[in-house]
Amino acid sequence: AVGLSGGDGMAFRARKKSARECDLGYVGEICFAESRWIKAIWQEGGIPVLSSVALGSDGEYYNVNADQMAAACAIACQADALIFLTDVPGVRAADGSVIRWLVLKEVEELIRLSVIQGGMLPKIEACGHALHHGVGRVRILPADQAHMLPQFYFAKLACGTEVLRA
Numbered sequence: 001a002v003g004l005s006g007g008d009g010m011a012f013r014a015r016k017k018s019a020r021e022c023d024l025g026y027v028g029e030i031c032f033a034e035s036r037w038i039k040a041i042w043q044e045g046g047i048p049v050l051s052s053v054a055l056g057s058d059g060e061y062y063n064v065n066a067d068q069m070a071a072a073c074a075i076a077c078q079a080d081a082l083i084f085l086t087d088v089p090g091v092r093a094a095d096g097s098v099i100r101w102l103v104l105k106e107v108e109e110l111i112r113l114s115v116i117q118g119g120m121l122p123k124i125e126a127c128g129h130a131l132h133h134g135v136g137r138v139r140i141l142p143a144d145q146a147h148m149l150p151q152f153y154f155a156k157l158a159c160g161t162e163v164l165r166a
Helices: 037-043 066-076 104-112 120-132 144-149
Strands: 002-007 014-018 026-034 046-050 052-056 059-063 081-086 100-104 137-142 161-164
Touching: 002 037, 014 059, 026 066, 037 046, 059 066, 066 081, 066 120, 081 120, 081 144, 100 104, 100 137, 104 120, 120 137, 120 161, 137 144
Parallel strands: 002 046, 014 052, 026 059, 081 137, 100 161
Antiparallel strands: 014 026, 052 059, 137 161
């Protein structure tokens, strides 16, 4: 494994995130992603491990949401798939069951009804961003099911939530 900050080599650039109510300090959002360092590490047989910190045009480092950083990596690398490992079973329906297949057009209504809320909001936003920018498949998978990763491409998984473009 090779550890990198998102700001290393100016690979990930951020802009300060604005909020109406208050100054968020050094919280940013990704505005540019370059994949050459990630690809170089892969070509040498390494596994890139990125911290979700990116460099701003003002020379400051900004903390970026890790889900947003993962989506930016997948988009920059033109990934076929993006898998979020998380501590929950997947996106839950109003009755508490896990939604196995979630189409993006359903997301807005689930947010309006407060079915999707809290920490799942930025994750779902990152899923949509990745899908809209060329990533083929996105799945939210419980970390305790990480052993299922090799099956992701060959079978329909009975765990987690796959987020679909349409």
